[in-house]
Amino acid sequence: MRIIRYIEDSHVVLAAMTDDRTIYPLPFADLMDVVREAKKNQLSVFCYIQTIISGKQGVKKELAELHLLVPIVAPEVWASGVTYEKSRDARNYETSEKIDGQETCYDRVYHAERPEIFLKSTAARTVGPNDPVYLRSDSNWQIPEPELGLVITGEGEIVGYTIGNDMSCRDIEGENPLYLPQAKIWKHSCAIGPAIRLAETVEDPYNLQIICRIYRNDQLVVEESANTRQLKRRYDELVSFLLRDNKVFDGTVLLTGTCIVPPNQFTLEDGDRIEIEVPEIGVLSNPVKSPVKQT
Ligand code: DO4
Ligand code: MG
Known part of the structure; x- marks a missing residue:
């Protein structure tokens, strides 16, 4: 089951989407309200939503037909770094800190x-599906970083998975x-986005393909894919470091590298389009x- 937010008739709708691609609007504004209500009812989020939508008709619609918004207004987006070999090797390539034969900080x-964890974004800097991501004016080497995002509560419970793009200036x-x-941080x-896949409905979060x-x-100019099984860390481990002596808000997203x-x-250019796909979640475009050119 996936959770989406979209605009319909000038109203923001929170909805659950079942595997048969049927959309069920929910009587809540935010996934975290659903999580809190499910807890009060001593039900899992999935079971609680099932009780709300059972007997309802739902609407058959493709995601592409909706004006999607960020699936959650995350007060903060944090990010993990150098959690995959691929990232370590890329940092070692770009860094000016290399001294022959010596280990780099990467x-x-x-x-x-202790993993690398940094503050990536705030609600005002984070965009949803189909919104433009911006380039920095003072960089000539910019790339998207496709990452699995953990949607967590203030206590660090992983409620769902989303897709994140950690735009970066190499x-x-x-x-x-x-x-x-x-x-890492600019407007x-x-x-x-485009959705949050409820954690309890993911069979194995360490076997997700990212494309x-x-x-x-x-014209397609870059196409690469990888799998979360290559992750060096465990999700709980990353979350526990984020929580250490910290104030973490409900609905925080932690990108996993x-x-x-x-x-x-390769460097991104004005007019490019980035697609990041995790088949269990959707395509973030x-x-x-x-x-x-920003207006
Ligand atoms: O060390 C810099 C950041 C690394 C990062 O963002 C990543 O590995 O995804
Ligand atoms: Mg990153």
Whole structure:
């Protein structure tokens, strides 16, 4: 079962979507309200939603027919880094911190007990399906980072999975790792969606395929895929580090790191379109806009 948010007749609708692609509007504004109500009724979120929608007709609609919004207005999006070999190797390629024969900070964090976790975005900087992600004006090497996102409660319970795009500037981080916040956070630098797949309906979250496609002038210019089984960490482990001595809000999204990096010579351009697909969740599609063209 997936949870979506969309606009209909100027109203925001929260809805459950069953596997037969039927949509059931829910009498709540936010998934976290459903989670809290399910807890009060001592039911799992899935069972609670089943009790709400049972006997209802639902509407047969494809996601593409809806004006989708972010599936949750996440107060904060956090991100994990260097959790896949692919990411470690890409950072080692771009960094100016390499000294022959010596480990970089990326080599060390890949093996360290403490993972890299950083604040990626806030609600105002995060966009949903089909909204443009923006490029930075001071970077010449920008890529999407396709990542599985954990939707968690303030207590760290993983309620669902979504798709995240951790837009990144390889040249800014490569120049100096201390520039990480500038390489990662700006207006429209994070996209999530198109849906949240309820955790209890995912058979094996460590076996999800992630596919990234980038189109330029309607031509496919990048297509890469990977699987969450290549993740070096466990999801609970990442969540527990995020929670340590922290204040975490209901509905926070924790991105779990990228397993796909486009070829080193690739940089995003204005007018590109990025698609990130996790078959169990859907396809997150966003056009790319440069700062001068933003309206
Ligand atoms: O170390 C920088 C960030 C890494 C990252 O965002 C990732 O691995 O996904
Ligand atoms: Mg990332």
